[in-house]
Amino acid sequence: MGIKEMALEAKQASIKLAVASAELKNKALEEIIKGLENHKNQIIKANQEDLERSKNENLAMPLLKRLKFDEGKIEDVIQGIKSLIALDDPVNVTQAITELDDGLELYRVSCPIGVIGIIFESRPDALVQISTLCLKSGNAVLLKGGSEAKNTNRILYEIIKEACRKANMPEGWIQLLESRDDVNEMLKMDKYINLIIPRGSNEFVRYIMDHSNIPVLGHADGICHCYVDADADINMAVDIVEDSKTQYVAVCNAAETLLVHQAVAEEFLPKLKEKLEKKQVELYGCEKTRKIIDILPASEDDWKTEYLDYKLSIKLVSDIGEAIDHINQYGSGHTDAIITNNKENADLFMNLVDSGNVFLNCSTRFSDGFRYGFGAEVGISTNKIHARGPVGLDGLVIYKYKLFGNGHIVADYANKVKKFKHKKIK
Amino acid sequence: MGIKEMALEAKQASIKLAVASAELKNKALEEIIKGLENHKNQIIKANQEDLERSKNENLAMPLLKRLKFDEGKIEDVIQGIKSLIALDDPVNVTQAITELDDGLELYRVSCPIGVIGIIFESRPDALVQISTLCLKSGNAVLLKGGSEAKNTNRILYEIIKEACRKANMPEGWIQLLESRDDVNEMLKMDKYINLIIPRGSNEFVRYIMDHSNIPVLGHADGICHCYVDADADINMAVDIVEDSKTQYVAVCNAAETLLVHQAVAEEFLPKLKEKLEKKQVELYGCEKTRKIIDILPASEDDWKTEYLDYKLSIKLVSDIGEAIDHINQYGSGHTDAIITNNKENADLFMNLVDSGNVFLNCSTRFSDGFRYGFGAEVGISTNKIHARGPVGLDGLVIYKYKLFGNGHIVADYANKVKKFKHKKIK
Numbered sequence: 001m002g003i004k005e006m007a008l009e010a011k012q013a014s015i016k017l018a019v020a021s022a023e024l025k026n027k028a029l030e031e032i033i034k035g036l037e038n039h040k041n042q043i044i045k046a047n048q049e050d051l052e053r054s055k056n057e058n059l060a061m062p063l064l065k066r067l068k069f070d071e072g073k074i075e076d077v078i079q080g081i082k083s084l085i086a087l088d089d090p091v092n093v094t095q096a097i098t099e100l101d102d103g104l105e106l107y108r109v110s111c112p113i114g115v116i117g118i119i120f121e122s123r124p125d126a127l128v129q130i131s132t133l134c135l136k137s138g139n140a141v142l143l144k145g146g147s148e149a150k151n152t153n154r155i156l157y158e159i160i161k162e163a164c165r166k167a168n169m170p171e172g173w174i175q176l177l178e179s180r181d182d183v184n185e186m187l188k189m190d191k192y193i194n195l196i197i198p199r200g201s202n203e204f205v206r207y208i209m210d211h212s213n214i215p216v217l218g219h220a221d222g223i224c225h226c227y228v229d230a231d232a233d234i235n236m237a238v239d240i241v242e243d244s245k246t247q248y249v250a251v252c253n254a255a256e257t258l259l260v261h262q263a264v265a266e267e268f269l270p271k272l273k274e275k276l277e278k279k280q281v282e283l284y285g286c287e288k289t290r291k292i293i294d295i296l297p298a299s300e301d302d303w304k305t306e307y308l309d310y311k312l313s314i315k316l317v318s319d320i321g322e323a324i325d326h327i328n329q330y331g332s333g334h335t336d337a338i339i340t341n342n343k344e345n346a347d348l349f350m351n352l353v354d355s356g357n358v359f360l361n362c363s364t365r366f367s368d369g370f371r372y373g374f375g376a377e378v379g380i381s382t383n384k385i386h387a388r389g390p391v392g393l394d395g396l397v398i399y400k401y402k403l404f405g406n407g408h409i410v411a412d413y414a415n416k417v418k419k420f421k422h423k424k425i426k
Numbered sequence: 427m428g429i430k431e432m433a434l435e436a437k438q439a440s441i442k443l444a445v446a447s448a449e450l451k452n453k454a455l456e457e458i459i460k461g462l463e464n465h466k467n468q469i470i471k472a473n474q475e476d477l478e479r480s481k482n483e484n485l486a487m488p489l490l491k492r493l494k495f496d497e498g499k500i501e502d503v504i505q506g507i508k509s510l511i512a513l514d515d516p517v518n519v520t521q522a523i524t525e526l527d528d529g530l531e532l533y534r535v536s537c538p539i540g541v542i543g544i545i546f547e548s549r550p551d552a553l554v555q556i557s558t559l560c561l562k563s564g565n566a567v568l569l570k571g572g573s574e575a576k577n578t579n580r581i582l583y584e585i586i587k588e589a590c591r592k593a594n595m596p597e598g599w600i601q602l603l604e605s606r607d608d609v610n611e612m613l614k615m616d617k618y619i620n621l622i623i624p625r626g627s628n629e630f631v632r633y634i635m636d637h638s639n640i641p642v643l644g645h646a647d648g649i650c651h652c653y654v655d656a657d658a659d660i661n662m663a664v665d666i667v668e669d670s671k672t673q674y675v676a677v678c679n680a681a682e683t684l685l686v687h688q689a690v691a692e693e694f695l696p697k698l699k700e701k702l703e704k705k706q707v708e709l710y711g712c713e714k715t716r717k718i719i720d721i722l723p724a725s726e727d728d729w730k731t732e733y734l735d736y737k738l739s740i741k742l743v744s745d746i747g748e749a750i751d752h753i754n755q756y757g758s759g760h761t762d763a764i765i766t767n768n769k770e771n772a773d774l775f776m777n778l779v780d781s782g783n784v785f786l787n788c789s790t791r792f793s794d795g796f797r798y799g800f801g802a803e804v805g806i807s808t809n810k811i812h813a814r815g816p817v818g819l820d821g822l823v824i825y826k827y828k829l830f831g832n833g834h835i836v837a838d839y840a841n842k843v844k845k846f847k848h849k850k851i852k
Contacts, residue, residue, distance in 0.1 A: 018780070019777050106799075236833040247835070358827070361831045362833070363834065373526065389827045400815070405787045406788075
């Protein structure tokens with residue numbers, strides 16, 4: 001089947017899926033859990049084939065680690081599906097009601113977006129998370145995973161498709177793409193596909209945006225900041241910066257730049273340096289920082305760099321305004337944290353920093369769909385429309401307006417025979 | 427000032443505007459009303475210059491009519507601003523709260539999008555409506571109106587800018603572009619501008635999408651349908667179709683195609699023909715329709731055409747399923763109405779028709795921001811992400827996540843020292 005046929009099939013299924021009841025969708029999710037449990041050995045076998053082939057092709061060790069899909073990971077995705085079942089149905093929620101006039105009522109009701117195309121990296125667990133989020137939100141989905149994981153992806157796709165068939169979900173709602181050419185074809189399907197979610201590098205997301213007329217929900221770099229305010233608890237600040245930087249360095253919500261108020265720099269910086277050097281973090285500082293601790297010099301480029309590594313740039317600021325300006329200029333609008341006991345400064349920071357996630361006295365690493373309680377996420381958006389931050393079920397729905405009348409015509413209002421009431425009911 | 431400087435100024439102003447209080451914004455709106463009232467004569471004089479120049483340049487009569495901005499229209503926009511003042515502030519609304527763990531609370535709070543670029547047609551009232559909607563929603567705005575209205579736009583812009591200065595709004599939040607080259611420059615400013623809203627023809631919207639990396643909120647054709655069901659009240663159906671087609675033909679929410687259930691066609695069609703012929707509506711029908719009433723033949727192309735004129739295509743269908751399929755295939759996802767007394771069919775239609783606005787027993791012409799009670803609208807979106815249907819204040823905000831902690835780090839959860847509670851509070 002060609003991509004056009006797959007997209008058309010998904011489009012047709014999406015109309016039926018949009019009206020599937022919460023019970024039906026949860027039943028399908030339960031069937032998926034059963035399917036995963038019953039085919040554990042086959043999944044692990046398929047994954048081992050992928051791992052061996054990738055080892056022979058000299059895939060880097062961190063990527064091999066991401067590709068691995070063992071019993072523990074299968075258990076994790078099953079837990080994820082269970083929490084998804086427990087979440088409220090995001091579809092058919094009445095968001096607002098207005099009585100426009102007697103007998104003329106306007107409802108705004110949530111509904112699925114339609115057909116979503118998702119391109120994701122080599123983690124096979126992403127396939128399960130993404131497709132179950134789409135299912136629960138009533139969206140049809142075209143999936144393209146990393147080619148390293150092709151055997152694992154294929155069997156997971158077959159299990160999910162078969163489970164949904166058993167639960168009487170509409171056929172064709174899930175489609176698996178397998179080649180890079182397929183992706184280029186998919187980008188042209190603006191007639192059938194309503195949203196593309198690319199996961200991967202900044203350059204990759206940019207490529208997708210440049211080659212499609214379909215709206216793209218993507219994320220730019222995660223240049224995340226911690227700002228240690230004059231009124232910070234110093235020990236708390238050390239712990240939060242350490243966690244933000246080192247708890248997992250290869251992810252977009254890890255901190256890359258630290259801003260320190262000059263009033264606490266002398267006390268804070270030596271303590272931080274001692275802690276981070278134990279974890280082999282390389283530090284790059286502005287001139288003022290380097291007068292307090294002996295570290296490498298930071299250049300203008302450091303403020304713009306997403307290291308994704310055991311590296312941290314440090315800048316001293318003379319007040320909170322300078323910290324906010326720095327973040328709004330150099331940050332990527334992802335996640336930024338302030339450490340302070342001053343409520344006024346906290347409010348200032350959280351209102352004026354123009355990022356999707358602004359944190360007080362906690363680690364930037366909390367910026368994540370699972371940690372936010374969304375069950376899972378399709379990605380973290382740095383867009384400023386539609387959905388921002390970790391995107392779970394809420395980001396996969398839109399709404400439609402339903403207007404219920406009883407013979408109402410506009411001429412009566414244009415000719416001033418009748419007048420709108422516009423009474424807000426909900 | 428170049429476009430880059432204008433966009434940068436708007437970006438800087440947007441950060442301050444985002445935290446402007448509802449009181450301050452409403453005060454600015456009141457100053458704008460005063461400014462419009464105090465400069466009525468100058469506005470009308472500037473508009474007369476535009477009208478005369480445009481007449482000499484042989485601008486078509488309907489466009490001259492749209493360009494005209496007289497005392498009545500000034501009064502209309504003032505009324506619009508008054509209703510905008512009465513609406514709740516869309517910014518800083520807490521949409522959701524989750525307790526992630528003891529002392530770790532996640533808030534989702536609405537905030538402005540940032541900087542919006544709007545390109546609109548020759549109606550000067552659009553400038554006032556759009557800029558006041560942006561002001562109330564806390565967004566900075568770059569405006570480009572039709573060049574026919576340049577004198578009127580210039581004075582309206584100066585009045586709004588001066589009024590906001592008096593009310594102590596941040597300088598630079600509103601910028602006026604005056605040439606077509608400015609628009610092309612604006613489309614490149616993805617660093618500063620967060621959303622482009624183009625109003626105009628389908629081709630124009632497509633051009634903007636093809637020439638910018640900034641997200642675009644645009645609308646495609648309005649190919650709107652009325653479907654007269656087997657259980658329709660025939661007289662009501664005649665009135666609704668007449669209103670949907672003829673109340674104002676040159677707009678996107680006017681009906682273009684009528685679908686009629688075969689069971690009522692013999693009774694309904696002659697009555698409708700009689701009524702519409704009085705208004706000089708040309709009718710095009712499918713073969714079955716033409717066996718009942720003597721009208722011109724419709725071709726496949728008619729189902730895809732937005733006439734924006736006194737023309738209507740008619741098709742007989744054998745059941746509601748055929749009507750829904752026709753709309754989902756040929757419609758543009760704008761506005762579609764069913765006329766029926768059958769509740770089951772009404773539900774089927776309103777759930778399965780994949781349009782932004784689905785109506786029961788009322789005219790498609792109600793699909794409009796003012797009629798929906800939004801005060802005004804920046805446009806009607808046929809997008810399926812972010813905002814759908816008439817876009818008022820709600821479509822001009824997004825949200826940010828604020829996480830309040832007390833030294834919380836992710837390592838404690840990764841190492842299973844602590845466990846998330848994910849307790850939904852709101």
